[in-house]
Amino acid sequence: MTLSPLRPETGVPLARALHGFGDRVALRTSEGVVSYDELARLVDRAGERLGPERRLVLLAVGNDLGSVVQYLACLAGGHPVLLTDPAGDDRELVATYDPDVVVRDGEARQRRPGTAHRLHPDLALLLSTSGSTGSPRLVRLSAENVQANAESIATYLDLQPRDVAVTSLPLHYCYGLSVLHSHLLRGASVVLTSLSVVDRCFWDLCRMHRVTSLAGVPHTFELLDRLGFGRGGEGAVTALPSLRLLTQAGGKLAAEKVRALAELGQRRGFDLVVMYGQTEATARMAYLPSELAATAPHAVGRAVPGGTLRIEPAGAEVGELVYAGPNVMLGYADSPADLARGRVVTELRTGDLARFTDDGLVEVVGRASRSVKVLGLRVDLDRLEHLCADAGLEAWCAAEGDRVVVAVTGGPGAAERVRALLARRTEVPAGALDVHAVDALPRLPSGKPDHRAVAALAAATAAQEPAPEGAGTATADLVALYAELLDRDDVTADDSFVSLGGDSLSYVEVSLRLEERLGHLPADWHTTPLRRLSPAVRRRRGASVETGLVLRAVAIVAVVGTHGNLFVLTGGAHLLLGLAGFNLARFQLAGSSRRERVRRVLASLSRVVVPTVLWVGGFALLASAYPWQTALLLNGLLGPEEWAEPAWHLWFLEALVVLVAGVAALVTLPAVHRLERRWPFWLPFALAVVALLTRYDVVSLRGGDEIHRAHVVAWLFLAGWAASRARTTGHRAVLTALVCAATPGFLDDPAREAVVGVGMLLLVWVPRVRIPRAASRVVGLLAAASLHVYLVHWQVYPHFEDDRPLLGVVLSLAAGVAVWAAVQRVVPLARRGADAVASRRRAAQAPGAGVLVVATTSSPRTSTGTDPGRTVTVTGVPSA
Template sequence: MGDVRATAQVAARIADDLARHGERPALRSATGTLTYAALDRRVATARDQLAALGEAQLVRLRPAPTIEFVVAWLAALTGGHATLLTHDDGLARAYGASVEHAGGHWLTTGSSAPRLHPDLRLLLSTSGSTGSPKLVRLSADNLDANAAAIASYLGLTGDDVALTTLPLDYCYGLSVLHSHLLAGAAVVLDDRSVTDPALWERARTEGVTSFAGVPYTFDLLGTAGWPELPTLRQVTQAGGRLAPDRVRALAGQGAREGWELVVMYGQTEATARMAYLPPELAATHPATVGVAVPGGAFRLEPVEGAGDGVGELVYSGPNVMMGYAETPADLALGSGPDELRTGDLARVTSEGLVEIVGRRSRFAKLFGQRIDLDRVQTLLGLGGYDAACAESVDGRQLVVAVPGRPDAAHLADVAAAAADGTGLPAHAIRVVGVADLPRLPNGKLDQQALARLESGPTPVVDSPEASIARLYARILGHPHVTADQSFVNLGGDSLSYVELSLRLESRLGRLPADWPDRTVAELAARLAPGSPRRNPVWARVDTTIALRALAIVLIVGSHTNLWVLLGGAHVLLAVAGVNFARFHLTDEAPRERVRRVARAAARVAVPSVLWIGAVALTRGEPGWRTVFLLNDLLGSRDWSEPAWYYWFIEVVLLLTVGAGLLTAVPRVMAFERSHRFPLALGLAVVALVPRYAAVLASYDGDVIHSTLFVAWLFLAGWAAAVARGPRDRTLVTAVLLAGCWGFTGDTARDLLIIAGVVVLVWVRTVPWPRLLVGPTGVLASASLYVYLTHWQVYPWFETRWPLGGLLASLAVGVLAWQVVNRAPAWVPSLRLRPSHYAPVQPTDEEVR
C-alpha cells in the first residue's frame, strides 16, 4: 500500500517573537486580557529569571488555564529547558524535576536536573489509568511542526478566538493553545465544565470562534444542551472515535448553524495530530479520519490475518516523538525512529481517506485514555471476577464479558470494579453476561467476537450523577438522593465522612476542601475528561482521617506499653471540634439542628452505654456513673481507674451536645452565621480561663480529663474549621499553643498535642501511601469501637507481647464496628450506616 500524503506544512515557531502580533489579544482570563506584546515581555522576564537558576533544568509545571501557567511554559520552552507537565507529585520526584513554578516564582526543588538531551523540550504522560507510568519525549521541532500543521489545515487567523475546554497537560488541549498562538489568535482561558452555562455565557461575550472536544464532551453537550455561539465557525473533535452517526448529525447541525466540524486523529506520540477529515467530507465519510496532516504521511504495514486491504497504520512526519522515557536516564537519549507504529488497524478508502477498523495490540483508546485491556482483566481477576475485555466495534465502549450466566447484581459489581480500575465513566463500560467466553479454534480469546457482544443481561449503566447519588444513598442510608443534595444537607456526620470521602477520592481524584457542601451534580462534573490524573502511588487523605487513625494507634500502643506516646486523645478532641463545625453548623432551623446533634450523640452514646454496661454486668465494674457516661458530671473531681477509661467519650458527648444546644438558640444561630470565626475563636479563648484558673488556684483535681478544662481544644478545632486565610489560622494556632504549653505537665505529651493540632489547623489534606489508604480508612472509621473495647483486650498481652496487644485490640475494635454496621434495622440509633453496606476497604486501584 502506498503512502497517503497531504500538502507541505508551514514552518514557524510557537513562541518566537510573540511581539510580532503587536497589541492583538493573546490570552483572555477572568482577570483581564494580555496582548501579544505584553505576553512577549512577560515571557522574556520569566525566561531570564529561570536562566538565573542554571542551564538545562527539568522544569515541573502544574498545568492550569491561567496566564501564569502559559507564561511559565513558554519561558521554559524558549529558554531551552525540558518541561514535565503533570499534577502528579510522585512522577515529578521520580524523574528528578529540579525547578517548579508557584505563585509567580521559580523555585528549586533541591534535586539536580538529570542529564537532558539538548533537543528535549516537553514530557507528557501517555499511559492511561491502568498502564505503567511512561513519558513521551517531545522536541521543539515536534511542537512547532504540529502547531503549524494544525494552524494550516484549520485555516487559523488572527481573528480566531479559542476556548480552553480541555486540560493543558493533554496533548490535544495543549495543541489548541500552540496552534492559536502561532496564528496570532486569542485563547480564552477557563476551567469550567462544558455543562456550566456560565462557560458559554463567557464564550459569547468573548466572541469565541472555536472549541475542541472529545467524544464525552459531545455526550455532555447532548445532555446539557448545545451552546448558542453566534460567532462559532469551527468545532474540532479527537481523543477517541466518535460514532459515524454522531459525526454525520453534528456535521449536519453545523451546516445549518454556520460552523464546521473537523474530525481529527492523533496520539501523544505524534505530539497531537496525525490526520484530519476535511469538514466538507464529514457528512459523507463519517467513519474515516481523513488524510494525513500537512507534512505527514501514512502507510499500511501488512498484518497476518487482518484481512484484505487492512494493515497496521504507520505514520511519519516531523511531529513524531523523540521516543519514550521510562527512567530519568532516558531523558538524555536522542531521537528514535522517524516512523510511529500507531497500533491501529486501518484501510484506505477509494477516496484516499484513512479508516480505522480496530487495534492490533491489547490496548484500547477510550475517552482520550490508553487502556491496557490485559491489565484490566488482571485487576478484575484480583477482585474475584472472571472476565474478558475488548474495545467495542464502534470504539466507544470497553466491553467486559462475564462467563457463567451471572445475574444482574453480579454484572453491576463487575461494572463498578471496571470503572474504578480504569477511571472510565460508567456509560463507557458495557458488561455482558455470557454462557462461555468466545474463543478461537486455538483456544485464544476471540477479540472480534468480544468486541461485538451486545446481547445478554447487562446492568443499568449509571450516569456520573446517578453513580455518586447511589453511593451517597448507600453510605448515608437515604432511600433517594437527588443531584442537588450534598453530604451536609443529607445529614452526614464524622462517622460517615471517612468512608464517603475515601470512596469519592477513589472515583474523582483529589477532592476540593469544601466537598461536603458541594452537590452531587457539582462532584459528578469532576468525572468529565481532563480532570487531573490520579497518582498510582500516593493519594490525598483528609487530615482528620489520618489523625483519627494515627491517634487511635498511638493511644492503644501506649496503653499496651509498646511505646509511650501520650496525647492522641487530646488531638482527637480538636478533630471532634472540626467535625462539629463541618457537619452540625448547617443552614437549617434550630429544631433540625437539635435533631442532627441528637442523632450524632446517639450514635456514640448508645454503643458506648451498651458495651460498658455489658462489661459492668460481667465483671462487676465499672460503676453506674461510668456505664451512663456521667462521671465527669457527677463523679469525683479526681478520677481513677477504671472511671477515667472512658473520659474521652464523655467529654466529646458533653461538648457536642452543649455546643449544639448553644448554637440552636435563634440569636446565637444568627450570630454564628454572620460571625462564624469570631464566635468560635471567642469561645475558645473564654474556655482557656478555667484551664489557667486551675493553675493559678493550684487545683488538685483531674484537669486533663475533664470537660471544663479541655473544652478549649474542641472549640479551637471548631475555629480551625471555619478559619479563612492565614490570619485566622495564625490566631487559632496562637490559642492552641497557649493552651497546650505546660497543659499536661509532660513536655513530650504537650509537644505531641501541639504537633497534631498545628497540622490540623494548617494542612487540609496529607499525602498518603495508596496501599495504606484502605487500612487507614478502616481504623479511622472503627476508632470509637477500638477505644471502647481495647480496655478489655490489651491486658491479656500487656506483659508478654505488647505488639500482640495492639494488634488484637485493633482487630477486636474493627470487628465490633463491622458487627454494629450490620445491626438490624430496628436498632437505627446503634447503626452507623445501612447494614447492607460493606466497610471501607478501598484497594490500590480504587483510590487514586
C-alpha cells in the first residue's frame, strides 16, 4: 500500500474546478450571493490554513456558507473529512478517530501541527452509517466515489447552470450532500438555509431565489401535505412557480403518494424523480424517470448511469438487490487503523429484497433485515407499514421477541384500527400485535424511522404489566397438551397450532381439548401462541364448538345414513367440499412465505392420498372391489362418464385431491401468492366466480355425471376458501349472494341444494355454536374420523342396508372411527422409528463418529444432539 502526502492531483475534481464557472452564482444566502470565483478564493484560503499535508478533519457541517467553504476546502485539498451534525454530540467520534482538525461553528481548531494518521490516498469522505452522529462505524468514500456519483445524478436529472437548488435537507446527510455536489458540478447554484419546509420564510426564500429543484425524504412530504402543498392558488404558502424538479429518496414513499405527486407535477409543470440509494453508494443507486412515476409508482426504477443492479441469487424472482458501480464505497471504518485501508468492497449487497418488473424496472419489496419470524410465521415489517399507510394510518413496526410492536399516531382509536387491520390483512395473530398510540413517531436525526425506539415500547409495557396468577402453570399445561396431541417434543410457549404444522385433520381434537381446558376458544386460537391463551374467568355451561366442526360431523353422518338407507339427507359430500376449502385456507395457507404454504398444502394432500390409495388399492387387489382408475383416484378422468358403481364411490375424495393439488399449483406462482397476500378474501372470491363458468356449462370440459366432477364443484371449494377469509359484513354479504345465486338448480334436487346452501351460509355467518359438552366429544370424534369413515363405510353398510340399516350405519361409523384411531397410533410410531433410523444414520456419518459417552441425562424439553429428548455429554476420544 502506498501512502503519500498531498499531491497536485489529490482531491475531488468538482471542488477543484470552481474557478471554471467564473462569475456565475454558486451559493445564495439570506445575506446575499457568492459567485464561483469568490467561492473558489474562499476555498483556497481555507485550504491554506489546513496546510499541505493531508490531515483528518472532523467538520460539524451546517447549511451555511462557512461550513460549505470548509467542506469544499477539504475535498479540494485531499483532506479526508468526517461530517457530523452540528446539533449532535460528536464526542465519541472525536475520542474514537482522534481527528487532526476539528471545525465547529466555522472555527477550525488545530489539535496538532501535522497528522497522527496513515490516510489512504483514495480516501476523501467519511459519513455515519446510521444517519446520526453517535455511531463510530463510518462509510469510507473515495474521491472517485464522490465525483462519479455527482456526475451520475447531474446526468439523469439533466441539471443545467440555470438550476437553483435549496438545502431542504441537512448537509451531514448523504442525500442533502449529493444535492450540493451535483449542482456545483454543473455550475448551478444552491440556496443555503437551515429553515424547515414548514416555515413560511423557507418558501419566501425559495420564491425570492426562484428555486427550480427541491429534494425531500418521506417525512418531508408528510410535512408538505400538512401545508397543503399543491393545493390552492399561487398565493398559497408553498406556491413555487419556478419549480421544475422534485426529487425524493431516503425511504420508500407510498405508491399512491408517488402517483399523486407525479400527476400534480404534470398539472403544475414540474417533474417528480424518485430515487433509491444508500450512504454506502455515495447516495444514489437507482432512479425512476419522471415519465414513469405515474405508471410505475411502486418501482425504484433503473440503475444510475455507470452502475448495474442484479438480484442474488441469480435467476430468483425475489432476492437481495446487489449494486455495482464507481460510487460503491471503499469499505467501512471502525477505528483509525481502517483509514489506511484501500478498497475492500467491489459491489454493494443492499440488504433489500427486490425483483425486476416486466418492464425491467427494479421494485424493492422489503428489507431482508426487516423480515422477521413471529410465532413461526415469516413477517415483512415493511409490508405491515405499507398496509397501515394505505389505510391512512401513520404507523411504524418493529419486532421484539415474539411480538410485532407498532407505534401509531392518532390516539387509542387509531391503535385499535391498526390492530384490526393487521389481524385481518395478514397472518399475524391479534395476540402477537403490541400496538401503542404515540403523540409523534420516533425519528433519527436524518428524519428516518427510529425502529429501535419503536421496539423499546414493548419493554416499557412489559415492565408495567404483572403476570397473571398461575399463568406459568396454565401455559405449561397447554404446552404438554399440544405435545401430546400433535406428537411433538419441541413445543414451546411461543408456538401456535399453525406454527407447529397443525392441519384440518388434527385441529378437531386439539380445538375440543383446548376448549375444555380454557372454558372458551378465541377465534384466532390456531395462530395464537400458547403463552397468550388463558383460561376463562367464569366457565360457561356446555361447549362452544366451531360451526365447521359440527357441520363436518353432521355431513359425514348424512352421507353414511343416506347410503345405508336409514334416512334421506343428501348433499353432505358437497358440503364437505366447501368445508375442505375453508379448512385448507385456514391452516395450510396460514404461512406467510410461498414455500411454507406450498409445503403445508402438499403435506395435507398426502394425508388424503396415502390412506385412500392404500385402502382402496388393497380392496382392488384383494377383492377386485374397485377398478384401478378408482384406486388411483383417476376415475373422473379415465373412468365411465355416467354414474356407475363402484367406480364413482370415491368421487368426493377424488375431487378433493384435484382441488387441493390445484391450489398447491396456484400458490407456487409468485403473482398469485402476492395477490392472495394483498387480497386474501377477494382472490378466492374471484376464483369462485370464475369457477361458475363450469357450473353453468359456459365452459364444458367433460360431460356425463357432471355434479361429481372436480371442475364443476370447484366453486364450492373456492367459496369455502373465501369464507375463511371473510372478515367484514361486506365480505359475508357478497359471499352470501354468490351461494344463494349458484346453489339453486345446481344439484337438480331442492332438498339436496338446501343442505349445501344452508350449511355454507352457517359457515359464513355463525362461527361457533354451543352444544352439550358430552355431545361435543361425539361430534369431535366423528369430525376427526370423517375421512376414514368415508373410506370404510363402502365396505360395511351394504351388508345391512336392506334388513338392518340402523346397525349398518352405526357399524360404518364405528369402523371408520376405529380405523382412524389405529392410524393415529401407527403413524406417530412409524415417524419416530424413521426419525430414529435417520438419527443413527446421521450419527454414523458424522465426523468423529464413535465418541465415548460419559454421561447421559433424560429431559423431555432439552436436546443438544440428534436424539430429541436426551442430553449427551461426550469426550473428544475417538473410538478404536
